[in-house]
Amino acid sequence: MPKRRKYDEVPACAMVATLNLINGRWKGVILYYLLIKGTMRFNELHRQLPGCTPRLLVKQLRELEEDAFITRTVYPVVPPKVEYSLTDEGRTIGPILSQLNDWGTGWLERRGLRPKAAAAA
Amino acid sequence: MPKRRKYDEVPACAMVATLNLINGRWKGVILYYLLIKGTMRFNELHRQLPGCTPRLLVKQLRELEEDAFITRTVYPVVPPKVEYSLTDEGRTIGPILSQLNDWGTGWLERRGLRPKAAAAA
DNA sequence: CAGTATCCCGATGGATACTG
DNA sequence: CAGTATCCATCGGGATACTG
Numbered sequence: 001m002p003k004r005r006k007y008d009e010v011p012a013c014a015m016v017a018t019l020n021l022i023n024g025r026w027k028g029v030i031l032y033y034l035l036i037k038g039t040m041r042f043n044e045l046h047r048q049l050p051g052c053t054p055r056l057l058v059k060q061l062r063e064l065e066e067d068a069f070i071t072r073t074v075y076p077v078v079p080p081k082v083e084y085s086l087t088d089e090g091r092t093i094g095p096i097l098s099q100l101n102d103w104g105t106g107w108l109e110r111r112g113l114r115p116k117a118a119a120a121a
Numbered sequence: 122m123p124k125r126r127k128y129d130e131v132p133a134c135a136m137v138a139t140l141n142l143i144n145g146r147w148k149g150v151i152l153y154y155l156l157i158k159g160t161m162r163f164n165e166l167h168r169q170l171p172g173c174t175p176r177l178l179v180k181q182l183r184e185l186e187e188d189a190f191i192t193r194t195v196y197p198v199v200p201p202k203v204e205y206s207l208t209d210e211g212r213t214i215g216p217i218l219s220q221l222n223d224w225g226t227g228w229l230e231r232r233g234l235r236p237k238a239a240a241a242a
Numbered sequence: 243c244a245g246t247a248t249c250c251c252g253a254t255g256g257a258t259a260c261t262g
Numbered sequence: 263c264a265g266t267a268t269c270c271a272t273c274g275g276g277a278t279a280c281t282g
Contacts, residue, residue: 006255028137043243162264
C-alpha cells in the first residue's frame, strides 16, 4: 500500500487517520450514495455530483478503493461498463457518516446556517 | 462569520460541513486534549504536539475559536498567560471523536497497521 | 462509457527566526 | 509565555480538452 495522502505515514492517532480517510471533496457523498443505492456506474455517480470533474471523481474513487471501502468491477464489454459498490468494510463506516451528518445539522442550525442540499440523511 | 475555509460557503451537506470543521493537521488532537484536561495553556498544548509549529498551532486554535469549539482567555499578566478550553458546543463533539477513534483503531488493525501514538482513547 | 492528459491556482502547512 | 513574520514546498482540486 503506497503512501498517497498527506499524513498517512504516521497517523498521530486512529482518529486522525480516520479523518484522513474520509477527507476529500466528495468522498462522504460518494460513500453515502453507494450506501443507499448499493451499486452504481461511473457516470451514474457522476450525475449525482454536479461540479465534480471526472478527473477528480476518478481520483476519489481510486483512493476509496485503495482504502478498501469500495470495489471496482470492470465488465469487458463495449461500450465499457464499470460498477462501484461498497465492501463490507465500507459499510461499517455508515453509522459514522450518519452521526457526522446529524451533529452537523444541529451545528448548522445552532449557528443560524442552513444546509444547502441534504445529500446525506 | 467570514468565509474562511474551502467549502464553507456551499456545504454539499451537513456531513461534509462537519468534516471540514475538524479537518486540519492537529484539530482532532487539540480537541481531544482539551476534552480530557479541561483547560490548557498555549505551550502546555504545544508540548503535547511534537512537530506542530507555533504558527500552525495558533492558526488551528483560532479556527476552532471562530467555530465556537473553544474559548481563549487572556490574563493580563507578565509573562503572558492564555488559556484554552472547550465550550459547551465543543464538548458536544466528544462522542464523535471517540467514535472516529474507535472505528479507526479497528480499521488499522484489520489492515494490519498499528496506530503510532494513541493520542485519543 | 469511463475515463486520460495538461495546465493551473489557491490553501495548507513546514522551516526558521524574531518579539512584546 | 504566547505568540509574529517571512519564505517556501506541496497538495488538493478546478478548467478544459481529448480518447479507447
